[in-house]
Amino acid sequence: MDLIQAILIAIVEGLTEYIPVSSTGHMIFLSSYFGIQEDDFVKLFQVSIQFGAILAVVVLYWKKFFDFSKFNFYIKLACAVVPALILGYIFDDYIDAVLGNPIPIAIVLILGGFVLLFIDKYFQNPTVTTEEEISIKKAVTIGFWQCLAMMPGTSRSAASIIGGMQQGLTRQTAAEFSFFLAVPTMLAVTCYSVFLKTYNDSQLKGYELLMENGENLKLFLIGNVIAFIVSIIAIKFFIGVIKKYGFKPWGWYRIVAGSLLLVYFIYLK
Structure with a gap:
């Protein structure tokens, strides 16, 4: 992997990590398209650059992360991340095996797109409008939803946002809690x-x-x-889109992108 390829992968990571379109699926396609050899360093690089994406959330929401008077916020994140830590460790080898096969990733990308087309209509009466209203029980439930993203192509942000909306959060509150939850989750994965x-x-x-x-x-x-x-720019753009249009644009994007990936890997690769 040369410098230009590394820059492209980092841009894709920043653009897709916090929006519900699967950063893993996009990086796999990019690596395949440019013929980047999937050696150990490339695998490490694709995970370790999440650290930059983590810092983007901390910087954008620094008042939340450094308000030590609200200790309950840290308790919620700690409880919510536990399911991913346990299951991620157990299924680490399985996840690595699936990453080598882009076909199921593309299929999951498409299926997730259809879910996002209807999620706004399905969860129409949210009751939780701020992070302070999220109970520890709701936080843990969202943490289990996040575990669905262990299937590459699902998207960690999509799984946790859907989980948040299922727990009664507004779409903006669900998206922001997904960002908060990403920090300990991705930090743990990166450190591991x-x-x-x-x-x-x-x-x-x-x-x-x-x-x-x-x-x-x-x-x-x-x-x-x-x-x-790039993550800072993507987060601001994503919040603006869901406020105005909801999740349907991302659903259509996933369907189109997943379909193109299927065509590429089945007929052109």
């Missing part, structure tokens, strides 16, 4: 990938791959900076 996980081909841990040569470390740093900047 960098510090604990041993990669099969090289038998190195993530930080050893990063420090293996100066080029790897450079790509890692540049990728995170770009993911950070």
Whole structure:
């Protein structure tokens, strides 16, 4: 993977991480289209640049994350992230295996699109309008919904937003809580990938791959900076769209994108 390819992947990560269109599916397509070899460093890079996306949420909502007088906020996030930590650790090898097959990812992308077409009509009477009104029970339930995203192509944000709306949250409140929940979830995944996980081909841990040569470390740093900047823009744009149009535009996008991916991987690849 060269510098241009790393920049493109980081842009895609920043654009798609917080909107319900599956960042994983888009990065897999990009890697395949540009012939990027799926070696251990590329796998690590695609996960570790989530750190830049995490920082984007913290910066945009810094008053929320650094308001230590509202300790209940941190309790909710801690409880909500537990299901993903446990199930993610258990199914880590299975997830890696599915990532190697883009066909089911494209199919899930399409199916999720049809769900988003009707979600606004299905949840028409929200009762929770602010994060403060989200109970710990609701937060944990949303955390279990988030686990659906362990199937690549589902989209972590889509699963947690749908879970939030099922729990009575308005679409903006559900989207913002999805952003908040992404911080501990993605931070845990990134730390596991960098510090604990041993990669099969090289038998190195993530930080050893990063420090293996100066080029790897450079790509890692540049990728995170770009993911950070693009994520800030994407989050603001996403909130604006759902306020005005709801989730239907993202549903149509998923259906079109998933269909194009199916055509590409079945007939053109």
